[in-house]
Structure formats: structure tokens, C-alpha cells
Amino acid sequence: MTTTGFFDRFGGRYVAEILRRPLDELEAAFTDAMADPGFLDELQMLRADFIGRPTPFLHAANASRALGGADIYIKMEGLAHTGAHKINNAVGQALLARRMGKKRIIAETGAGQHGLATAAACAKIGLECVVYMGAVDVSRQQPNVAAMELYGATVVPVHSGSRILKDAINEAMRDWAASFETTHYLIGSALGPAPFPDMVRTFQSIIGEETKTQIAERKLDVAALVACVGGGSNAIGFFSPFIDQPAPRLVGAEAGGVGPGAGENAARMTGTAARDGIIHGYKSRFLMDEDGQVAETRSISAGLDYPGIGPQLAALGEQGRIEYTSVEDKEALEALSFFARNEGVLFALESAHAGAAAMRLAKELPRGKAIVVNMSGRGDKDLFITSPEFRPREWRDFLAAELERLNAGREIHGEGVER
Numbered sequence: 364m365t366t367t368g369f370f371d372r373f374g375g376r377y378v379a380e381i382l383r384r385p386l387d388e389l390e391a392a393f394t395d396a397m398a399d400p401g402f403l404d405e406l407q408m409l410r411a412d413f414i415g416r417p418t419p420f421l422h423a424a425n426a427s428r429a430l431g432g433a434d435i436y437i438k439m440e441g442l443a444h445t446g447a448h449k450i451n452n453a454v455g456q457a458l459l460a461r462r463m464g465k466k467r468i469i470a471e472t473g474a475g476q477h478g479l480a481t482a483a484a485c486a487k488i489g490l491e492c493v494v495y496m497g498a499v500d501v502s503r504q505q506p507n508v509a510a511m512e513l514y515g516a517t518v519v520p521v522h523s524g525s526r527i528l529k530d531a532i533n534e535a536m537r538d539w540a541a542s543f544e545t546t547h548y549l550i551g552s553a554l555g556p557a558p559f560p561d562m563v564r565t566f567q568s569i570i571g572e573e574t575k576t577q578i579a580e581r582k583l584d585v586a587a588l589v590a591c592v593g594g595g596s597n598a599i600g601f602f603s604p605f606i607d608q609p610a611p612r613l614v615g616a617e618a619g620g621v622g623p624g625a626g627e628n629a630a631r632m633t634g635t636a637a638r639d640g641i642i643h644g645y646k647s648r649f650l651m652d653e654d655g656q657v658a659e660t661r662s663i664s665a666g667l668d669y670p671g672i673g674p675q676l677a678a679l680g681e682q683g684r685i686e687y688t689s690v691e692d693k694e695a696l697e698a699l700s701f702f703a704r705n706e707g708v709l710f711a712l713e714s715a716h717a718g719a720a721a722m723r724l725a726k727e728l729p730r731g732k733a734i735v736v737n738m739s740g741r742g743d744k745d746l747f748i749t750s751p752e753f754r755p756r757e758w759r760d761f762l763a764a765e766l767e768r769l770n771a772g773r774e775i776h777g778e779g780v781e782r
């Protein structure tokens with residue numbers, strides 16, 4: 364852990380004066396909890412019985428044979444409860460918040476995956492949950508909104524700015540500045556003001572620790588670890604036990620979107636558009652316009668379109684310890700269907716970016732070497748995006764028929780009648 368909250372020139376704590384005290388308290392409480400066997404026991408129990416850890420480690424033997432080079436192994440993080448790695452952090456922070464005597468959790472969410480994980484963790488741990496979500500995202504991501512509400516969370520649509528994730532973060536920060544006595548702000552990625560980047564990495568490092576054991580059990584000669592990078596929490600958790608070693612290579616896959624032009628992707632480390640900035644309480648590389656405002660991004664995967672990147676990931680990129688590559692939408696979709704057909708495993712669209720980068724590497728590296736790709740999430744959640752891509756006509760017919768069925772039901776039962 365850093366003591367300053369900085370990773371080279373990135374990170375820090377750039378917040379309104381009023382948030383200094385809650386951040387200091389959080390840092391102290393986190394350090395204290397991680398040294399408390401009772402806290403660690405409870406965390407371990409929830410990891411095993413609620414999240415479903417350890418997650419499996421699969422030899423993608425058919426896929427590797429088809430590619431003809433190094434062997435690909437898949438860390439099946441998407442089999443964790445709620446479908447992705449986000450639950451590791453949500454459970455850790457919710458448990459910490461309860462230990463601090465907080466009654467209420469607030470969170471930001473973009474596509475809804477972090478909101479979903481937080482809502483489930485709060486239901487299990489017994490905390491009130493309020494999720495801020497851009498109004499544009501609320502209308503686009505209704506299945507996740509419905510699931511969050513099933514878990515008992517209140518979803519608050521944010522109407523400021525461009526009504527997307529960055530605006531939801533601003534709104535959550537505003538809430539926290541007025542409510543921190545009773546409320547914990549549960550940030551969803553390895554970013555934000557210190558101590559969030561360290562804390563989120565710590566709760567996600569279980570992915571890398573299990574992977575290290577699973578590699579040793581199989582006596583693999585691992586040449587590279589590959590993860591997708593949005594804010595960077597699955598990547599930093601997966602890489603974390605390996606960072607201080609000279610090997611294996613650590614490869615981060617960013618969203619290449621529809622091309623290299625401005626506004627066409629979310630490439631902060633591989634493109635030329637990113638600049639140093641201070642946004643959302645920390646310093647890092649951000650995609651920004653000429654006025655220093657965060658720029659619009661584009662990606663088929665809702666989880667990789669954040670305009671910034673966690674400070675430690677930016678620092679490790681500049682140091683050369685993490686290599687970044689970008690994967691365009693089309694290649695990610697191809698990787699998704701490749702692993703589905705060859706391995707019977709459905710990658711989330713985010714994770715499919717890592718899958719695509721692993722496929723490239725497997726072709727370059729010799730037989731006998733291994734590559735481990737973190738499948739950060741499973742793809743069930745993406746059926747509303749992948750179906751229109753893979754079978755547009757059938758999907759449109761299905762939606763039209765569903766709507767017709769719903770409307771017919773409304774005539775019979777009357778709108779809003781409980782059934």
C-alpha cells in the first residue's frame with residue numbers, strides 16, 4: 364500500500380475540504396479491519412458461500428488447439444455471484460461500512476453492474492442502498508435497474524450533465540459530502556481519491572491470489588496475464604500478486620471502439636487523445652476535450668467506456684510493467700463467439716476484449732507456454748447487445764412480439780394491476 368496515496372504522479376486526494384475527514388476515517392478503518400482476524404473471517408465466509416469463491420480456472424484446450432500456439436487458461440471470474448468480479452469489492456466495502464457503524468451505502472453505476480453487485484451485497488449485509496445512475500443509462504439498462512430494485516436498492520436517475528456515469532459519480536460525491544456521518548460511498552473501480560484505489564485493489568486481489576495458486580497447482584509456465592481495463596479493478600486485482608516480479612507479462616486491453624479517431628473509443632493508454640487531468644478526486648490519464656471537460660467515449664462494452672483509468676494502472680503503464688493494447692468492438696465480438704463455440708464459455712463484452720488480446724498472444728507465443736485471461740464477467744447480461752449484432756432480424760421480431768403480448772395483457776388486466 365502507498366502511504367501517500369500516489370502512484371508516481373498519479374492518484375492523490377483532490378476533494379473538497381469537507382471530504383478530508385471521512386476519507387481519513389475510511390483509511391484508518393480499512394487498515395484496522397485488514398488486521399482484524401474477525402473481519403477477515405467474515406470476509407472469507409462471504410467469499411466462499413455468497414460469492415462462490417474460489418472461481419474456477421479452465422484450460423481452454425480446444426481454443427488453444429485451434430489457435431496453434433501457447434495454451435490459454437481462463438480465470439472464470441464471471442462465475443462469481445451477480446456475474447462479474449464487482450461483487451468482490453462490493454462485499455468487502457459493505458462489510459467495512461457496517462464495521463464503521465454506517466447504515467447507508469451510496470454507489471454510482473454506469474451500465475448497472477456495480478449497482479447490481481452493491482445492491483446484492485447490501486441486501487446480504489443489511490444496509491440501505493441508494494444507487495446513482497445517469498438518466499440515459501437508466502433508460503438503456505432497464506434489466507439491471509429491475510434487478511437492483513429486486514435486491515431492495517433505490518435507483519436515483521441523475522439528470523445533470525450528459526446524464527451518464529461521470530454525472531452519477533459527481534452526484535454520489537455531493538450526497539456523500541452531506542451524509543458521511545451515516546453513509547459510506549462504495550466506489551466501484553480502482554479509482555477516486557485515496558484510499559479508494561488501494562482499498563479496491565486489496566478487495567479484488569483475491570482474483571490474482573487464487574490464480575497464483577491455480578497456476579502453481581498445474582505447474583504452468585505462464586508467459587502473460589491478460590485483463591480488460593475500464594477503471595481497472597479486475598485488472599489490478601488479477602495482476603496485483605505479480606506486479607513486483609519481473610514476469611509474467613501483464614497485458615491490459617482497452618476499448619478500441621469503432622476506430623482510433625476522437626470520440627470513437629475509450630483508449631486512454633494506447634491512443635494519443637488522453638491527457639493528465641484531475642477528475643473525480645484523483646489525478647490520472649483522461650480523455651478530455653479542449654476545455655478540459657471529460658470527453659464522450661465509445662465502446663460496445665458498457666463497462667469499458669469510462670474516460671479515465673485508475674491511477675496505479677496509469678503509473679504501471681508508464682513504467683512499462685503493464686503493456687496496453689486496444690481491441691475494437693468487432694474483434695471483441697469475434698473473440699466472444701470464438702470462446703463460446705470452442706469452449707462453451709460466454710464472455711462478457713468487456714472480458715471479450717481481454718479474450719481477443721489473449722488470442723493474438725497465443726498465436727505469437729510458442730506451445731508449452733501458458734497465457735491466463737481473466738474473464739471478468741459472463742455474457743448473459745449482454746444478450747440485449749449481442750443479439751442485435753448477431754441476429755438483428757430475429758431479435759427485432761422477438762421484441763415486437765413481446766411488446767404486442769404486453770399490450771394485449773394490459774387490455775385484459777388493466778395497466779398497473781398487480782398479478
Ligand SMILES: *Cc1c(COP(=O)(O)O)cnc(C)c1O
Pocket residue numbers: 447448449476477551552553591592593594595596597598666667711713714739740741
Ligand atoms: C465493470 C466491468 C469491467 C470494467 O471495470 P474494471 O474496474 O476495469 O474491472 C470489466 N468487466 C466486467 C464484466 C465489468 O462488469
